[in-house]
Amino acid sequence: MLLLASYIFYGLWNPPLVLLLWISTMVDWTAGKKLSVEQNERKRKMWLILSMCVNLGFLAFFKYRDFLLDNFTTVVNTYGYGYKSQPMDIILPMGISFYTFQTMSYTIDMYKRKIEPAKTFLDFALYVTFFPQLVAGPIVRAQDLITQFYEEKKATANQFIWGVFLLTIGLFQKVVMADTFLSGTADKVFGSDKLLHGVDAWVGTLAFSGQIFFDFAGYSTCAIGIALMLGIILPDNFKYPYASLGFSDLWKRWHITLSSWLRDYLYIPLGGNRHGILRLYVALMVTMLIGGLWHGAAWTFIVWGGLHGTYLILERLQRQYLPFKITAWNGMFLAFITFSCVNITWVFFRARKFETAWNMIKSMFYMQTEGEKILDTFTIIKVSAVVAILFLCHWFMRNTSLKEVSLKISPWTLGIVWAIMLFLVIISQGSGEQFIYFQF
Amino acid sequence: MKLKQSFIVAIVLALLSIVAWEFYWRSQGHLPNIDDNKNLWANQRAKLKDIKENTVVFIGSSRILYDIQLDIWKKETQTDPVMIAAQGASPIPIFKDIVENTDFKGTLIAGITPPLLFSTTYPEAEFMSRPQFLVDYYKNRTYAQIINHKLSIPLQKNLAFIRDGDEAWDSDVDLKTLLKQIHFGERGEPVFPPFYNFEDITLDRHMKMPERMVTDTAYASTVKKVWKAILGGDMPPPDKESTINAFVELSKKFINKGGNLILVRCPSSGLFKDIESKAFSREENWDVLVEKSGAKAYNYQDYEQFQNLFLPEWSHLATKDAQFFTRELIKIMQSEGALTNSKTN
Secondary structure, three states, X not given: OHHHHHHHHXXXXXXXXXXXXXXXXXXXXXXXXXXXHOOOHHHHHHHHHHHHHHHHHHHHHHHHHHHHHHHHHHHHHHOOOOOOOOOOOOOOOOOHHHHHHHHHHHHHHHHOOOOOOOOOHHHHHHHHHOHHHHOOOOOOOHHHHHHHHOOOOOOOHHHHHHHHHHHHHHHHHHHHHHHHHHHHHHHHXXXXXXOEOHHHHHHHHHHHHHHHHHHHHHHHHHHHHHHHHOOOOOOOOOOOHHHOXXXXXXXXXXXHHHHHHHHHHHHOOOOOOOOOHXXXXXXXXXXXXXXXXXXXXXXXXXXXXXXXXXXXXHHHHHHHHOOOOOOHHHHHHHHHHXXXXXXXXXXXXXXXXXXXXXXXXXXXXXXXXXXXXXXOHHHHHHHXXXXXXXXXXXXXXXXOOHHHHHHHOOHHHHHHXXXXXXXXXXXXXXXXXXXXXXXX | OOHHXXXXXXXXXXXXXXXXXXXXXXXXXXXXXXXXXXXXXXXXXXXXXXXXXXXXXXXXXXXXXXXXXXXXXHHHHOOEEEEOOOOOOOOXXXXXXXXXXXXXXXXXXXXXXXXXXXXXXXXXXXXXXXXXXXXXXXXXXXXXXXXXXXXXXXXXXXXOOOOOOOOHHHOOOOHHHHHHOOOOOOOOOOOOOOOOOOOEEOOOOOEEOOOHHHHOHHHHXXXXXXXXXXXXXXXXXXXXXXXXXXXXXHHHHHHHOOOEEEEEEOOOOHXXXXXXXHHOOOOOOHHXXXXXXXXXXXXXXXXHHHOOOOOOOXXXXXXXXXXXXXXXXXXXXXXXXXXXXXXXX
16 A cells, blocks of 8 residues: 555656666665676676676666766767767656665665665565655665554554654744755855855855755654554654865765665775775765765766865864864854854755855855845844754753753643644745755 | 644644734735646647647746636637636747647747847846746656645635745745745845735636735835836846747647647736836837747737736736726637637637
């Protein structure tokens, strides 16, 4: 039933692209089955390579084809060949980056003999297709999800209501915080073709910083809530990331399921910290560059990944040469510095062109003397207040959880907060039909 | 944790708040209405997949949308009108879509609003990108979007605070628009006056000017203020030549297919009339277009009975006047044999 619902869910967007899901499912199911019985290491490797080729091939064709072709054209034309590429204008299958990574994790874990194969094909198909997290994660590992499908699940009353609460929070984050309070300002600033005043550039960047958190965390929270209403438990994807103390802490708190995927299937196989300091830095940088490219087929995303790789390397150097103890006093300052550095990377993530990103950076560091003031006072106050509250909430919640906090407060208080969120969601009437991460 | 208790508190308080919100907006004169959005447009465009013998298609901008009353049109001509005019839009992208992507070769009535048609063919300009967005949306809309729209209709029909429009003029009571209306200080770009909703549209895009626009002059003035702000802003000089050429090229293709093309210049008054007569003179624009396109053409300025019609906000007719305009226009067209597939009662 859940499997059928999941296919219908995906088909409501674009029925022919369900075929891709089926192919991905068939290939990884077959590869997984063979890997579970095959003893010949060469043949096992061949099955793994087949799975990788199909999944990464889909990604390369649907997501990176035009990007690769553009770059190929640019390189060829620098040698004067006058080659003209023909963009194919292919639709990007929604959630392809998420479900291909999920299915690849199954095959890799099977190859490494870390997990048992799925008991039935339908269990595996549901693992690939489970609708709450199909299009934008969390990217769930097989051992955490498939085993939950082995027996019929029914949410308890408390699970169901908590799921509804999480769904409300997710919608509140997306509809009210991201789309109503912040998206307009971010769109206006990043869509402007003018050289902006420093305040406008910072406020636009802060607005996007808040928007992308609320948008993506909102989707993840909805997914976790809906799954819980069905009695299925999905892992957390965000743990108050804007109060991170440094960048390795950030990646344990932001898009946790992707960063742990990259750690387990890329960073560690690249050598991790087992082969000396230089190899460690290379592994960090390569992982983050690929992480950037995972988000989108553009050089701006690669720069975003490169900046995060640089931050991680600088953090390692600081720990080695300038170690200091984190206290309650310097912790908040460190979190603020981390958050500020993260904001700089968001400029490259959001800008469609390097020119826009560079103009924004110049404005943010007051290298534009006569920047345009396009934001009004109320917008500046609104965005600053929302982002300041977001930062403080993350700071005070960084060592606790929503569940723990809700246990401490009275049912009435929780009910009133819940009602306010519901009311604001309904009167906002978001017209945003998409989440930002759907395009990745 | 007593979750059930919290859940009940949340549901009860949220419901009470929503009921209060609904009553507040009704007390402010807002009534439930359907929004003229991309889905409504796409549903009408979909009718061109299955063209009937007596189908008449309307393209253009909001003027023809408000000024042609479809119920009267249907009754008086016995034709099946399909309204795919788009608000704030040049007719070119939709005309191009009809010519290139459909087999339609019946009567096509194009509303000509000079500032929208003769300004530009630049694809990124609002007047061009807005209708192109509709054309693209029709081609690419998903089943989820179709279902979402169907589910939203009962809500739109019954709740005054629900808005489902795509444009600034569709949004007046949602939280984002309410926040946008808060201003203090001098910083930033000039403040645009609030654009209140003045649509009363049916699912088949029969648009009427709400009665409030006629009876409440203060409300009508809020729309006039918006027009003043728009018309007072910087506008690039009109690109008469390329716009006329683009339209004429499409006209020829359509007429060569066997289509019956009729151009209609709907009334305007006040500031619009002044600007249109100065910046888009009839001789240099409308007359040239009519001559080059080879289409039948009707300009309200040529008919005595259309000289004193009431346009509450200078650009669109009040409903009674729109009904009169529609009836009279049909009579004129029929007397000249312009409506090739109409039947008279």
